Amino acid sequence: MPELPEVETLVRGLRPDVTGRMITGFESTWPRQIVGMDSLAFADRIYGQRVERLWRRAKYLVFDLSSDVLLVHLKMSGRLYVTPQGQPRPDDRWVRAIFLFDDGSDLRFSDLRKFGRLYLVGNMESITAQIGPEPLDESFTPALFAAALTGRARSIKPLLMDQSVIAGVGNIYADEALWRAQIDPRRAANTLSSTDVERLYHAVRGALNDGIDHEGSSINWYRKADGGTGEHQNHFNAYGQQGRPCGRCGGPIHKIWLGQRGTHFCPVCQV
Numbered sequence: 001m002p003e004l005p006e007v008e009t010l011v012r013g014l015r016p017d018v019t020g021r022m023i024t025g026f027e028s029t030w031p032r033q034i035v036g037m038d039s040l041a042f043a044d045r046i047y048g049q050r051v052e053r054l055w056r057r058a059k060y061l062v063f064d065l066s067s068d069v070l071l072v073h074l075k076m077s078g079r080l081y082v083t084p085q086g087q088p089r090p091d092d093r094w095v096r097a098i099f100l101f102d103d104g105s106d107l108r109f110s111d112l113r114k115f116g117r118l119y120l121v122g123n124m125e126s127i128t129a130q131i132g133p134e135p136l137d138e139s140f141t142p143a144l145f146a147a148a149l150t151g152r153a154r155s156i157k158p159l160l161m162d163q164s165v166i167a168g169v170g171n172i173y174a175d176e177a178l179w180r181a182q183i184d185p186r187r188a189a190n191t192l193s194s195t196d197v198e199r200l201y202h203a204v205r206g207a208l209n210d211g212i213d214h215e216g217s218s219i220n221w222y223r224k225a226d227g228g229t230g231e232h233q234n235h236f237n238a239y240g241q242q243g244r245p246c247g248r249c250g251g252p253i254h255k256i257w258l259g260q261r262g263t264h265f266c267p268v269c270q271v
């Protein structure tokens, strides 16, 4: 599933092509992707609204419209791309929704697995109120991170992936952050010292920023707005590296199951 760096990269790629555009039509071939209303009501309500801003909250793409907010969650296999006016329509049989724009271009939501979701709401708080802080915001401090972990007896890795604790971190970047911080993913959060927490804080931000610098990880369905692949899968230290030598100590990276998720780490230098 796309995580913070993938969604951020997609937002940056789409932003120039969608900002300022007015929505002049909406078509859906998979109405169940729309949450809380049928596709006719959705089309009626979004018609004539202009895209004022596109940004990201956690793993959601957030389109601020003239009077509503459109949130898109890509889930497993969602893709979003703009087809400019006059360009041949891409041969894509997994397009589930098309937003038509006033300049003849359109925004397509393609989703093989059909888990992606569209929300059209007056106020996004109804969807995002329970989500924790954005790890790359200036307001996210080591003290805030420490407070979120205080007294938690759960293993640190599932806690990092808990969206109510911290926004946007999933399986890839949790594994990468813990490798950087040299912390065993199975450690109970309440056994981390303040030095461990401080190191993990910087590791989480470092892993996410590196992911953004490499335009995300294209290990499965994630593609950038232009259809190209991200490069971060070529820079993994732990995720998917089982059997390969740890880049720090040379010992083999192990794969275990933790909270039903494949978890990759170095048992020698992550303690």
Ligand SMILES: [Zn+2]
Pocket: 246, 247, 248, 249, 250, 251, 266, 267, 268, 269, 270
């Ligand atoms: Zn190692």
